[in-house]
Amino acid sequence: MHPRDPASAIATHCPYCALQCAMMLRPEPGTGGAGPTVTVEECGDFPVNRGALCGKGRTAPAVLSSRVRLTEPLVRGPGGQLEPATWEAALDAVAGGLARAGREHGPDAVGVFGGGGLTNEKAYTLGKFARVVLRTSQIDYNGRFCMSSAAAAHQRAFGLDRGLPFPLADIPRTGCVILVGSNLAETMPPALRYLTELKENGGTLIVIDPRRTRTAEQADLHLAPRPGTDLALALGLLHLVVAEGRTDEEFIAERTTGWPEARAAAMAHWPELVERLTGVPVPRLRETVRMFCEPETAMVLTARGPEQQSKGTDTVGAWINLCLATGRAGRPYSGYGCLTGQGNGQGGREHGQKADQLPGYRKLTDPAARAHVAGVWGVDPDSLPGPGRSAYELLDALGTDIRALLLMGSNPVVSAPRAAHIEERIRSLDFLAVADVVLSETAALADVVLPVTQWAEETGTTTSLEGRVLLRRQALTPPPGVRGDLDVLHGLAGRLGVEKGFPTAPEEVFGELRRASAGGPADYSGITYARIEAEQGVFWPCPAGPEEAEPHPGTPRLFLERFATDDGRARFVAVSHREAAEVPDAEYPVLLTTGRVVAQYQSGAQTRRVDELNAAAPGPFVELHPRLAARVGAVEGQPLAVVSRRGRVVVPARITDSIRADTVFMPFHWPGEGRANTLTNPALDPVSRMPEFKVCAVRVEPLPAAAAG
Ligand SMILES: Nc1nc2c(c(=O)[nH]1)N[C@H]1C(S)=C(S)[C@@H](COP(=O)(O)OP(=O)(O)OC[C@H]3O[C@@H](n4cnc5c(=O)[nH]c(N)nc54)[C@H](O)[C@@H]3O)O[C@H]1N2
Ligand SMILES: Nc1nc2c(c(=O)[nH]1)N[C@H]1C(S)=C(S)[C@@H](COP(=O)(O)OP(=O)(O)OC[C@H]3O[C@@H](n4cnc5c(=O)[nH]c(N)nc54)[C@H](O)[C@@H]3O)O[C@H]1N2
Ligand code: SF4
Numbered sequence: 181m182h183p184r185d186p187a188s189a190i191a192t193h194c195p196y197c198a199l200q201c202a203m204m205l206r207p208e209p210g211t212g213g214a215g216p217t218v219t220v221e222e223c224g225d226f227p228v229n230r231g232a233l234c235g236k237g238r239t240a241p242a243v244l245s246s247r248v249r250l251t252e253p254l255v256r257g258p259g260g261q262l263e264p265a266t267w268e269a270a271l272d273a274v275a276g277g278l279a280r281a282g283r284e285h286g287p288d289a290v291g292v293f294g295g296g297g298l299t300n301e302k303a304y305t306l307g308k309f310a311r312v313v314l315r316t317s318q319i320d321y322n323g324r325f326c327m328s329s330a331a332a333a334h335q336r337a338f339g340l341d342r343g344l345p346f347p348l349a350d351i352p353r354t355g356c357v358i359l360v361g362s363n364l365a366e367t368m369p370p371a372l373r374y375l376t377e378l379k380e381n382g383g384t385l386i387v388i389d390p391r392r393t394r395t396a397e398q399a400d401l402h403l404a405p406r407p408g409t410d411l412a413l414a415l416g417l418l419h420l421v422v423a424e425g426r427t428d429e430e431f432i433a434e435r436t437t438g439w440p441e442a443r444a445a446a447m448a449h450w451p452e453l454v455e456r457l458t459g460v461p462v463p464r465l466r467e468t469v470r471m472f473c474e475p476e477t478a479m480v481l482t483a484r485g486p487e488q489q490s491k492g493t494d495t496v497g498a499w500i501n502l503c504l505a506t507g508r509a510g511r512p513y514s515g516y517g518c519l520t521g522q523g524n525g526q527g528g529r530e531h532g533q534k535a536d537q538l539p540g541y542r543k544l545t546d547p548a549a550r551a552h553v554a555g556v557w558g559v560d561p562d563s564l565p566g567p568g569r570s571a572y573e574l575l576d577a578l579g580t581d582i583r584a585l586l587l588m589g590s591n592p593v594v595s596a597p598r599a600a601h602i603e604e605r606i607r608s609l610d611f612l613a614v615a616d617v618v619l620s621e622t623a624a625l626a627d628v629v630l631p632v633t634q635w636a637e638e639t640g641t642t643t644s645l646e647g648r649v650l651l652r653r654q655a656l657t658p659p660p661g662v663r664g665d666l667d668v669l670h671g672l673a674g675r676l677g678v679e680k681g682f683p684t685a686p687e688e689v690f691g692e693l694r695r696a697s698a699g700g701p702a703d704y705s706g707i708t709y710a711r712i713e714a715e716q717g718v719f720w721p722c723p724a725g726p727e728e729a730e731p732h733p734g735t736p737r738l739f740l741e742r743f744a745t746d747d748g749r750a751r752f753v754a755v756s757h758r759e760a761a762e763v764p765d766a767e768y769p770v771l772l773t774t775g776r777v778v779a780q781y782q783s784g785a786q787t788r789r790v791d792e793l794n795a796a797a798p799g800p801f802v803e804l805h806p807r808l809a810a811r812v813g814a815v816e817g818q819p820l821a822v823v824s825r826r827g828r829v830v831v832p833a834r835i836t837d838s839i840r841a842d843t844v845f846m847p848f849h850w851p852g853e854g855r856a857n858t859l860t861n862p863a864l865d866p867v868s869r870m871p872e873f874k875v876c877a878v879r880v881e882p883l884p885a886a887a888a889g
């Protein structure tokens with residue numbers, strides 16, 4: 181249990197990433213009209229971060245200030261400007277705008293877009309609102325842009341998707357970790373400790389990243405493949421595992437299916453071919469195989485690098501195949517895991533804001549799942565719509581098939597691929613309503629903006645990257661003009677004719693979520709707020725069980741006895757290398773990849789409003805190698821144009837030999853002239869519908885002025 185400080189400090193968790201670091205909040209009176217706020221203090225006994233926080237978490241209270249946040253609803257007036265309005269008028273306008281589109285064009289003309297930062301209670305209610313009140317199939321969320329490829333690969337191989345099937349604390353106890361496309365040192369700084377401890381315990385770390393990142397600098401071995409070739413790399417490693425006789429035949433025979441086909445596919449990827457495709461020399465491949473196979477136990481962890489590709493699902497599948505062939509899955513201190521990204525990236529994908537899904541990680545196409553959830557919701561199963569479009573496809577349909585949109589917890593004007601096109605689609609809507617804590621670039625385009633409460637001002641659960649369900653407790657009274665997302669959905673449901681079933685008390689919503697998830701893959705029915713607080717979080721699945729039985733302890737480690745498939749065996753999937761959707765050519769000769777810096781979060785809507793973070797990361801840039809810089813005439817700090825088939829951006833050059841010479845890198849946290857997503861390619865993975873954020877073809881050119889000077 182988190183210590184309950186007698187002087188009113190309240191234990192909660194960070195509003196940002198999936199590590200969900202614990203922190204203590206101490207309420208403080210406001211100064212200078214900024215309203216009351218909180219100071220962040222260490223919460224040392226929570227095992228995941230043991231008191232450590234990154235700069236984003238430490239400075240999160242700055243966004244609570246009324247200087248930077250929204251404090252009253254805004255409605256677009258006759259003059260085209262957003263003007264302050266009462267909550268009643270704003271909710272009436274939203275209900276009216278959504279209802280009109282539905283009436284004139286049918287229920288699927290109304291779209292809903294959610295976010296992996298929303299609590300479980302909000303994500304659950306948003307999904308229910310779409311299906312029960314709006315009766316639309318058109319709901320999806322930004323998690324589609326995040327870990328959806330790993331989720332799809334998990335489902336395919338193991339029959340269940342929980343990002344990490346083991347707690348982070350298992351990492352230092354394994355023999356070798358291959359970290360594929362994760363810059364943990366910048367994206368989850370307190371988690372770097374697990375890799376340091378791994379090395380202290382004699383384990384080894386291999387990092388695979390086209391850039392020598394702060395994380396790669398910690399590695400015993402760093403492989404820097406060409407972006408978009410992780411699939412070939414994993415297949416080449418599996419080829420060597422077979423050729424060197426390092427497979428675990430007993431494990432393969434007892435716990436898997438599909439090996440002959442997967443083996444045959446891997447054998448077509450001989451080392452010299454893989455060297456040619458990836459740029460990783462054969463001796464490095466052999467070294468990797470040796471380091472991975474020699475210890476008793478080993479893990480592969482992936483993040484967005486290999487996943488945000490138009491073949492992300494197959495790529496993760498290839499890494500899982502490597503784990504299965506070597507017996508590194510379903511055993512203690514071994515296995516494959518995905519490092520989920522957003523604060524509730526895990527829970528956000530379990531409770532129904534995804535296009536094809538019902539609460540408890542149930543499938544919308546499964547008649548039994550529909551019957552169960554419809555029963556909890558008190559509606560006819562036949563009234564539930566079917567699966568809708570994925571996130572990019574939904575955004576791409578705005579203004580055509582979809583006429584009105586309710587958006588909660590995302591800023592796609594900055595974060596969606598091919599963002600100029602998506603911005604244009606958003607502008608062409610008949611009606612847009614955005615609930616946000618700040619006036620994001622997307623909220624600025626809305627017809628109605630609803631100002632909502634934030635993490636420290638409300639109670640709710642999140643599910644961390646470990647599958648650990650956590651409780652954030654309200655520490656602060658929100659400013660008067662602000663309401664919670666649950667109140668928004670309650671108010672809208674009532675106006676749209678559904679009086680019951682949209683409670684505003686988080687614990688009541690959680691109670692219903694528990695019932696809706698009962699018996700599903702992500703079963704939360706045995707989890708209560710009290711248990712979460714008493715046990716430092718509860719790992720799902722945690723079924724309720726009969727009343728007289730001992731409570732289920734939760735499930736920190738999955739798959740030790742059996743995998744979650746029908747026959748209990750993990751499934752190899754036969755996959756083969758294919759090119760990225762766009763490869764360099766004479767016109768666009770350079771590869772662009774994108775990602776993050778430590779001091780900004782996502783679209784930057786929140787962190788760009790924090791002075792300390794802006795000082796550390798003031799704006800966009802493009803990272804390029806000295807050889808490429810010399811070739812294109814780039815000068816450190818001077819503006820460069822980066823041009824793709826989607827558009828053109830202008831950003832200062834940052835010249836570094838830590839990146840491949842054929843690749844440039846841009847962080848995606850900023851709007852405007854330096855918006856990375858102006859360039860990115862929305863080519864979608866056929867299974868997960870993940871866009872290819874991590875690979876596209878660009879050319880880099882100095883601006884005429886800089887070239888002249
Ligand atoms: N500071 C900060 N932290 C965050 C976030 C944030 O915005 N800012 N966001 C959170 C969220 S939602 C997420 S999803 C996580 C993301 O966490 P990460 O996945 O760690 O973040 P990224 O920077 O997107 O990508 C990681 C690395 O992939 C590399 N990469 C690029 N292309 C390829 C490729 O083709 N193959 C391989 N193997 N690697 C490649 C990049 O060089 C980069 O170093 O971070 C979370 N934490
Ligand atoms: N080029 C490129 N693009 C990327 C990526 C990449 O690596 N490269 N990564 C992708 C990934 S992994 C992700 S996760 C996405 C994220 O990109 P976005 O979906 O844009 O995520 P955020 O910037 O976190 O936006 C969240 C918004 O919701 C608001 N908000 C926060 N909490 C709440 C709440 O409780 N309720 C409501 N109503 N609003 C809230 C915030 O103020 C903010 O405006 O970006 C994707 N885009
Ligand atoms: S690592 Fe993530 S959860 Fe921890 S303080 Fe930083 S942003 Fe918050």
Ligand SMILES: [Mo]
Pocket residue numbers: 325326327521522
């Ligand atoms: Mo993400």
